[in-house]
Amino acid sequence: MADTYPSSSLATQLALDIRRYIAQAGLLPGARLPERSLADHFRVSRSPIRAALGQLETQGLIARQPEGGFTVREIPLSDPVQPQRLESDEEAAYLQIARDRLDKQLPEKITENELMRRYGLTKSQLSSILRRMANEGWIERLPGHGWTFLPALTSAAAYTQSYRFRVLMEPAAILEPTYQLDRAELLRCRDEQRALVEGAVFTVLPDQIFDANTRLHECITNSSGNMFIADALRRLNRVRRLIEYRKAVDREQAHRRCVEHLKLIELLLADEREAAADFIRMHLRDAAREKASIAS
Structure with a gap:
């Protein structure tokens, strides 16, 4: 790389x-x-x-x-990094670009000058936003000039299908004969989920919840030792990110799912893989039903 x-x-x-x-x-x-x-x-x-x-x-x-x-380490109170990120002008512009992309208000290919004019951004602000979007996998730089948006889920039907696919794939990942748990990464994910359960889920921005949950599920499939399963979930998470931003966040539901994540993590740490596979299947089916009830 x-x-x-x-x-x-x-x-x-x-x-x-x-x-x-x-x-x-x-x-x-x-x-x-x-x-x-x-x-x-x-x-x-x-x-x-x-x-x-x-x-x-x-x-x-x-x-x-x-x-x-x-x-x-413990972060001093004077440290500029705070445990919560308030929505800044840059964050608001980022979310507006995501909404406009879903609403087909933006062309597939666009220049930085067009984006700066449309959203009233400085070059520095736009550079930060584009770097974030590229890291998240829904835009990439064109050779020479400009940027192109990558495919994303935009319909409720496709969103539902994505969960049905995950119900098939993620339990199977845990049961792969090549499964080898990335314990260090899973423990880090447990720290994130504990922080959310202990109150952060009610204060952080929706994309922060999405990122923490995505890291956990990708950690689980990455441990499968099956490159095709791991790659499939990474690709799916990239294209479903934008539609997640559009959905209203039920904080109580999100909290419940994070509690379930902690249970799932403990099953994996105990090497109870069959129980973990059954649990993640139930977890994903319940999450799909809940999210389908929230208007897009």
Whole structure:
């Protein structure tokens, strides 16, 4: 995986992105920060991630562990990174672009100048938004000039089908003979889910809930050892992200699902895979019924 920026500037940018990531996910002190997972999340190699983590260690935001790796430290009250992210002008513009894309108000191909004029953004703001959209997988840069939007789920019928597909796929992933649990990543996901259950689910933005839940489900399928199952869920999550933004968020339902996530994680940690497969099947079917009842 090739990096497209000089390592020093990329590491500095990644350090800022990881700080934001820690805040958005509501990670608690002691939460693990695996290099491989961060590299996959930000779509870079592990070398600049390692450099970025070194910068954050120097800043006192994270701590190096004797056995290797890093964990989140207690964040001082004066630290600019807060555990919750309020909706800024940049965030509002990002969500408006998502809504306009779903409503087919934006062409498939568009330039940065067009986006800046349409949404009243500075070049710096737009660069941040485009980087986020590209990381999330629903836009990519065209060779030479401009950007193109990638396919996304836009209909209720397709959304329902996506859940039916997951009901078939995710329990099967757990039962694969090549299944090997990524324990470090699952423990990090458990930290995120605990933070949501303990109250963050009622205060964070909807995309933060989506990202935390997506990381957990992808951790489970990635552990299957089956590249086709893992890739299928990653692709599906990219195209369903925008329609998730459109749906109203029932915080009580979201809280209940996070409680179920913690139960699922404990089953996996105990290596009770058949019980975990049955549980995730029920979890996904119930979630599909609940979300289908919420107007798009």
